Amino acid sequence: SQQGEEDPQALSIQEGENATMNCSYKTSINNLQWYRQNSGRGLVHLILIRSNEREKHSGRLRVTLDTSKKSSSLLITASRAADTASYFCASGKAGSYQLTFGKGTKLSVIP
Amino acid sequence: KAGVTQTPRYLIKTRGQQVTLSCSPISGHRSVSWYQQTPGQGLQFLFEYFSETQRNKGNFPGRFSGRQFSNSRSEMNVSTLELGDSALYLCASSLGAVLGRDSPLHFGNGTRLTVT
Numbered sequence: 001s002q003q004g005e006e007d008p009q010a011l012s013i014q015e016g017e018n019a020t021m022n023c024s025y026k027t028s029i030n031n032l033q034w035y036r037q038n039s040g041r042g043l044v045h046l047i048l049i050r051s052n053e054r055e056k057h058s059g060r061l062r063v064t065l066d067t068s069k070k071s072s073s074l075l076i077t078a079s080r081a082a083d084t085a086s087y088f089c090a091s092g093k094a095g096s097y098q099l100t101f102g103k104g105t106k107l108s109v110i111p
Numbered sequence: 112k113a114g115v116t117q118t119p120r121y122l123i124k125t126r127g128q129q130v131t132l133s134c135s136p137i138s139g140h141r142s143v144s145w146y147q148q149t150p151g152q153g154l155q156f157l158f159e160y161f162s163e164t165q166r167n168k169g170n171f172p173g174r175f176s177g178r179q180f181s182n183s184r185s186e187m188n189v190s191t192l193e194l195g196d197s198a199l200y201l202c203a204s205s206l207g208a209v210l211g212r213d214s215p216l217h218f219g220n221g222t223r224l225t226v227t
Contacts, residue, residue: 033215033216035216035218040199040221040223041220041221042115042201042203042218042219042220042221043201043203043216043218044218045215045216045217048215088154090216096167098144098156098159098167098169099144099156099216100156101146101153101154101156102153103153103154104153
C-alpha cells in the first residue's frame with residue numbers, strides 16, 4: 001500500500017496565491033521528499049527534508065515535517081501558472097532502499 | 112551532465128508478448144530504481160539495483176524482472192503482457208549508496224507502454 005498520502009487530491013488557485021499540500025506517511029522514515037511532475041513527463045525533485053529537521057526552505061517552497069504526526073506539508077508561495085503540475089511526496093523508509101510515493105496533488109494555477 | 116535516458120519513449124504491444132525497457136542513468140550514479148505509474152494505483156515501486164545487485168523488490172508478479180549492467184545501465188522486462196500492464200514506466204537514478212538517505216532520485220521521462 002502507498003505509504004504517503006497527499007491531501008487534497010486536486011487544488012485550483014489563482015496566480016499569486018499560496019498553495020498548501022499535505023502528506024501523511026505510516027512508518028519511521030529517514031527523510032521525506034517532494035517531487036513535481038508535469039503531464040506525461042518524469043518527476044523532478046524539489047526538496048528533501050531529513051527526519052531530524054522540522055522545516056526547510058528553497059526559493060518559493062517551504063516544507064515542514066512533523067514526525068510525531070507522521071505528516072509533512074509543502075507550501076508554494078506566490079504561485080505562477082508554470083507551477084501547474086502534480087506534486088508527490090515520497091518517504092524514505094528507515095532501513096529500506098526504496099522511496100514510497102503518495103498518489104499526488106494535482107495543482108492548477110489559473111493566470 | 113546528461114539526464115536519465117529511457118528508451119523507447121512509446122511502445123505498443125499485444126497481450127502475451129514480452130517487452131524490454133532500457134534506462135541509462137546519470138553518469139556516476141550507481142543506483143537505479145524502476146516505478147510503474149498508472150492513474151488508478153499511482154507510482155508503484157518495482158525494484159532497485161545498486162552495482163548490479165537487486166537490493167529491493169516491490170510487490171509485483173514474477174513476470175516483471177530487471178537487471179543492471181556493470182556500466183549501471185539497467186533494463187526491465189515484462190513477460191506475458193496483460194492489459195493491466197499498460198502504464199508509464201519510470202526509471203530513476205541516484206548517487207547515494209543508501210536510497211532515500213539524503214539522495215534524491217533523478218527521473219527519466221519514462222516509457223509509455225500500451226498493451227492491446
